[in-house]
Amino acid sequence: MTVKKRSVASSAAASRRQIPAFVSKFVISLLIIFCFVAFCGLFSQFKLQSSSLPTGFYFDDFRLHDYYNPVKKIAFLFLVRDNLPLDFLWHNFFKNADPENFTIYIHSKPGFVFDESVTRSVFFYNRQLENSVEVGWGKPTMIEAEKLLFKAALDDPSNQIFVLLSDSCVPLYDFSHIYTYLMSSPRSFVDGFIDFKENRYNPEMSPDIPEDKWRKGSQWITLARKHAEMVAYDHVVFPIFEKHCKRRPLLDLSRGNESLKEQQQHNCIPDEHYVPTLLSMRGVEDELERRTLTYSLWNQSTETMNTQAWHPVTFGYASASQKHIQDIKDIDHIYFESENRTEWCGTKSSSGSCYLFARKFSRGAAMRLLTNGVVGPYDPNTMFQDLT
Numbered sequence: 098m099t100v101k102k103r104s105v106a107s108s109a110a111a112s113r114r115q116i117p118a119f120v121s122k123f124v125i126s127l128l129i130i131f132c133f134v135a136f137c138g139l140f141s142q143f144k145l146q147s148s149s150l151p152t153g154f155y156f157d158d159f160r161l162h163d164y165y166n167p168v169k170k171i172a173f174l175f176l177v178r179d180n181l182p183l184d185f186l187w188h189n190f191f192k193n194a195d196p197e198n199f200t201i202y203i204h205s206k207p208g209f210v211f212d213e214s215v216t217r218s219v220f221f222y223n224r225q226l227e228n229s230v231e232v233g234w235g236k237p238t239m240i241e242a243e244k245l246l247f248k249a250a251l252d253d254p255s256n257q258i259f260v261l262l263s264d265s266c267v268p269l270y271d272f273s274h275i276y277t278y279l280m281s282s283p284r285s286f287v288d289g290f291i292d293f294k295e296n297r298y299n300p301e302m303s304p305d306i307p308e309d310k311w312r313k314g315s316q317w318i319t320l321a322r323k324h325a326e327m328v329a330y331d332h333v334v335f336p337i338f339e340k341h342c343k344r345r346p347l348l349d350l351s352r353g354n355e356s357l358k359e360q361q362q363h364n365c366i367p368d369e370h371y372v373p374t375l376l377s378m379r380g381v382e383d384e385l386e387r388r389t390l391t392y393s394l395w396n397q398s399t400e401t402m403n404t405q406a407w408h409p410v411t412f413g414y415a416s417a418s419q420k421h422i423q424d425i426k427d428i429d430h431i432y433f434e435s436e437n438r439t440e441w442c443g444t445k446s447s448s449g450s451c452y453l454f455a456r457k458f459s460r461g462a463a464m465r466l467l468t469n470g471v472v473g474p475y476d477p478n479t480m481f482q483d484l485t
């Protein structure tokens with residue numbers, strides 16, 4: 098009996114000694130299982146995130162950019178053929194600005210240098226990109242140039258807003274008004290709509306660019322830093338555009354069959370589609386004002402339509418009257434016929450006008466804006482002097 102009892106006792110004692118070991122093994126196993134499950138969960142979440150986006154987007158999200166920065170600048174990005182014909186107007190615009198509040202970048206043809214020999218405005222001296230590319234209008238190189246401008250401007254962490262401008266763009270207000278308007282909203286301004294008329298989507302882009310993400314819009318955009326990064330560092334959508342989005346050359350019968358053959362090529366204008374399509378693919382359309390800040394007037398006469406050469410009307414001196422400019426400033430909404438969508442232009446602190454810039458302006462028209470004080474006080478005697 099006693100033996101049995103002792104053996105019971107001893108086995109009880111043994112199991113009492115074994116409990117801690119068993120428990121700690123159990124706890125360790127639990128921890129391992131927990132870690133494994135947590136890791137799997139995390140991993141599948143990442144996989145989910147990255148699989149809903151084309152690969153390559155994913156890595157750019159880890160850029161360090163949101164650190165605190167007290168100075169908020171607007172980067173003015175000029176995409177020009179060679180020089181800046183309206184430099185005198187922009188000069189007065191920047192002269193009436195706080196130098197702390199803006200930066201300037203110019204993409205011109207390779208080798209073109211902004212110095213005393215091409216402009217009298219010191220604001221543009223040596224502001225051209227040194228890695229610029231030869232741009233073919235309506236070609237993917239146009240987007241490449243845009244991306245280079247955004248990339249250069251992103252190097253300065255104080256740049257928060259990025260305005261893309263052509264060499265025929267003018268400001269419709271003084272700097273202070275434009276600064277307040279742009280800083281009052283965290284949104285980007287990207288015209289982007291579904292186009293049912295022109296068959297620009299090339300089915301060869303599928304499935305990399307889904308057809309329901311295809312957008313059309315004005316090339317002249319204003320981006321917040323986050324969206325500028327998406328455009329500058331995209332290496333996924335751009336190559337598809339390079340391959341499948343090309344402008345069809347005009348029919349030239351003197352070149353015979355070759356020109357006829359080209360007419361079967363899919364027609365696509367890269368700069369009218371790239372940014373709005375990219376941002377719709379990245380799912381950030383609800384972070385955009387879906388309109389451009391740059392006014393342009395399209396000549397819709399049937400005669401111009403037939404030439405296939407759609408260009409905005411160029412404003413001459415006569416059409417840059419105070420009344421006409423005021424009419425443009427008074428536009429407070431834009432209607433998108435293809436989507437039956439109306440965009441009202443009021444932002445938090447602004448009066449509700451849609452446009453801050455306009456194109457295309459001749460030198461004469463820009464001179465009229467200058468003398469009418471559109472971009473701030475103007476004194477012809479000190480125009481290019483007294484910059485401190």
Ligand SMILES: *[C@@H]1O[C@H](CO)[C@@H](O)[C@H](O)[C@H]1NC(C)=O
Pocket residue numbers: 169193194195197198272273274276277
């Ligand atoms: C420059 O930026 C500061 C700080 O954001 C702002 O208070 C000031 O009004 C800006 N100046 C102009 C001319 O817009």
Ligand SMILES: *[C@@H]1O[C@H](CO)[C@@H](O)[C@H](O)[C@H]1NC(C)=O
Pocket residue numbers: 353354
């Ligand atoms: C153009 O094409 C037609 C028929 O396709 C052919 O008969 C003709 O020889 C071609 N002309 C040239 C210059 O290639």
Ligand SMILES: *[C@@H]1O[C@H](CO)[C@@H](O)[C@H](O)[C@H]1NC(C)=O
Pocket residue numbers: 396397398400401410
């Ligand atoms: C539009 O184009 C037509 C034909 O080219 C021209 O006659 C007309 O003056 C143009 N309209 C404007 C506003 O420039």
Ligand SMILES: *[C@@H]1O[C@H](CO)[C@@H](O)[C@H](O)[C@H]1NC(C)=O
Pocket residue numbers: 437
């Ligand atoms: C456009 O939208 C408005 C209201 O949102 C609606 O009343 C109207 O019928 C629509 N028009 C067309 C052509 O769909």
